[in-house]
Amino acid sequence: MKKTYLYWLLLPGLLFLAVFMIIPIVLTIGSTLFKEGSFTFAGYLQFFKDPYFLKILLTTLEVSVASTLLSVLLGFPVAYYISQKAPRRKGVLLALAIFPLLTSPVVRSFSWMVILGRKGLINNALIWLGIVDKPLEILYTPVAMMIGMLHLFLPMMIISLVGVLENIDSDLITAAQSLGASRVKAFRKVVFPLAMPGLIIGGILVFVGSLTAYTTPALLGGKQRVISTFLYQNAMTLNDWFSASVIATIMIAITFVVVGLMNKLSNKLNPKG
Amino acid sequence: MKKLMSGLLSMTLASVLLAGCGGGKADNGASPSASASDSNAKGEPTKLVISTWGFSEDFFKKEVYEPFEKAHNVKIVTEIGNNAERLNKIRQGSSDVDIMYLSDYYAQQAIDEGLFETIDRSKISNLDNIYDIAKAPLGEQYGPAYTIGRLGIAYNSDMVKQDVTSWSDLWSPEFKNNVTMPNITTTSGPMIIDIASKVAGQQTLNEDAAFAKLKELNPSVVKYYGKTSEFVNMFSQQEIAGGPIMEMYFKDLKAAVPGAKFVAPKEGAYAVMNTVNIVKGSKNKELAEEFINWHLSKEVQEKSAKAKVDSPVNTQVQLAGDETEGVTYGADVINKLVKLDMKYVNENIKNWTDRWNRELAQ
Numbered sequence: 001m002k003k004t005y006l007y008w009l010l011l012p013g014l015l016f017l018a019v020f021m022i023i024p025i026v027l028t029i030g031s032t033l034f035k036e037g038s039f040t041f042a043g044y045l046q047f048f049k050d051p052y053f054l055k056i057l058l059t060t061l062e063v064s065v066a067s068t069l070l071s072v073l074l075g076f077p078v079a080y081y082i083s084q085k086a087p088r089r090k091g092v093l094l095a096l097a098i099f100p101l102l103t104s105p106v107v108r109s110f111s112w113m114v115i116l117g118r119k120g121l122i123n124n125a126l127i128w129l130g131i132v133d134k135p136l137e138i139l140y141t142p143v144a145m146m147i148g149m150l151h152l153f154l155p156m157m158i159i160s161l162v163g164v165l166e167n168i169d170s171d172l173i174t175a176a177q178s179l180g181a182s183r184v185k186a187f188r189k190v191v192f193p194l195a196m197p198g199l200i201i202g203g204i205l206v207f208v209g210s211l212t213a214y215t216t217p218a219l220l221g222g223k224q225r226v227i228s229t230f231l232y233q234n235a236m237t238l239n240d241w242f243s244a245s246v247i248a249t250i251m252i253a254i255t256f257v258v259v260g261l262m263n264k265l266s267n268k269l270n271p272k273g
Numbered sequence: 274m275k276k277l278m279s280g281l282l283s284m285t286l287a288s289v290l291l292a293g294c295g296g297g298k299a300d301n302g303a304s305p306s307a308s309a310s311d312s313n314a315k316g317e318p319t320k321l322v323i324s325t326w327g328f329s330e331d332f333f334k335k336e337v338y339e340p341f342e343k344a345h346n347v348k349i350v351t352e353i354g355n356n357a358e359r360l361n362k363i364r365q366g367s368s369d370v371d372i373m374y375l376s377d378y379y380a381q382q383a384i385d386e387g388l389f390e391t392i393d394r395s396k397i398s399n400l401d402n403i404y405d406i407a408k409a410p411l412g413e414q415y416g417p418a419y420t421i422g423r424l425g426i427a428y429n430s431d432m433v434k435q436d437v438t439s440w441s442d443l444w445s446p447e448f449k450n451n452v453t454m455p456n457i458t459t460t461s462g463p464m465i466i467d468i469a470s471k472v473a474g475q476q477t478l479n480e481d482a483a484f485a486k487l488k489e490l491n492p493s494v495v496k497y498y499g500k501t502s503e504f505v506n507m508f509s510q511q512e513i514a515g516g517p518i519m520e521m522y523f524k525d526l527k528a529a530v531p532g533a534k535f536v537a538p539k540e541g542a543y544a545v546m547n548t549v550n551i552v553k554g555s556k557n558k559e560l561a562e563e564f565i566n567w568h569l570s571k572e573v574q575e576k577s578a579k580a581k582v583d584s585p586v587n588t589q590v591q592l593a594g595d596e597t598e599g600v601t602y603g604a605d606v607i608n609k610l611v612k613l614d615m616k617y618v619n620e621n622i623k624n625w626t627d628r629w630n631r632e633l634a635q
Contacts, residue, residue, distance in 0.1 A: 052630065052631045110506070113506065113510060113512075114510065117510045117511075117512050118510075118511065118512055119510060119511045119512075120510070139512065140495060140496050140512075218499070219503075222495070222496050223491075223494065223496065223497060223633065223634050224634065225630070225634060233458060233626075233630075236357045236358060236361065237357045237458040237626075238458075238623060238626060239357075239360075239361060239364070
């Protein structure tokens, strides 16, 4: 390697990451393993033995997984549609798709309250149509949380999918069909596997985003907590930084596990991709 | 970001207003008089850092900070955030705050951890003019309450037909699936434990009876609110028919729902005291005491009451008619308030929060 000086170009970025990301994370994780001066997993054992914490964890995972799956279901057709358009239309459509990201989560959540509430748009319409005679409880439930998350993170899914879908050569589909594949089969055997990298990136973004979101569950969720609001309570109102660090470390671990699983899944579905 | 923007906005607004009415502030000794402590009247202004909530910032800037800055050659800098956030900053030791506004519940925590400076009562002459309950809510060594609010019940009279007179009415069928309660981690959270214990028929606070009673109410609770704005929002959307709330926010409810009513239940409304203290290590202790004195003065107290920013503790303040709406005012009202022992609350709060999480918040 003659061009060793090229490595120096990495230095500013690495230094920044080390100081502002790696060191804080190491300190956070490290602090959870020592209590009263000795090395221990007690903090974690205490959490995983606690049915209350497990329930919070489960609710959080449920909402995150559901948001991710729904964002795939809703995002894929939209992304496919956008990717087939001429470049100029594509730009406009993409801008529209990412529009939800431009408003603050607080404003977004408040609009959902107006729509989902007991006297909200949806319930009023359902009652007027005679479909229900008593307003449905949507607001302040995990369903409301999920709707909020989906609204927030769907654009991420669409952007990542458009990126890969527009690079799929349309000749490949033509070729598949000329060799006797039906439209569905061509999609399943050609388009879907090639879209895998986009799905994985989009899936990770949506999942991690939903897992760590704070404002949306705090405003739209009801009595039950999710892991991020629980972390906030421990750190800010109970001043219990040990528990808060344990929760943060658990969240980091979940993120890594999920990213690993998704990569495995993608290898299985698209071995050469 | 929002806070920063509104902060900037109110600052520009205040400066425009002040430029318009430059220096007509002379008053009969009630205005912040120049004292011996600021001999450097013409030199570089002293920096005084105040840690506060950030509501009605434009009012405080114009009516409280600016006159004090002029009289004492001081530059006031504010640090904004909720009780818990600001207390945590002081705990980490990474701040140069001189004066700190906190609700009594959080102020007690700061005192227990040795974060506050003791005050010299002889330097704060206006202490003689405030209600006894406000003089030393956390002990003689520490700062006074500059405002007393009360926690009562606000409800929508279009949705609740019977008159609400008691805390136990929250358990009545009128509030079925219609009620909100403050979360345990808010300032009024611990009061809810006391209320539930009383409704359960206990003379002194009985934790188990209180939680049993709260569990009974739990299915009716739409949401435990963490911020007053959530209450106001749920109330105006008619998600709730009512719940316990501080009187100071009633004007917002009334603006959204004309049929809104506020009552002090017959067992007593609860005193919510906001205190002002000097942070340990402050280099401007005398100036800070002077500022606390200024905030307790009749002039500031009357202005903040009339602007409906804070209820007054100064007994010389006179209010009449509409001026009293949404303001906790008058000796007879103040004397009837129930006050929690904050030391007791702080000893138990961790346990209560844990029980609350496990037994109610699911």
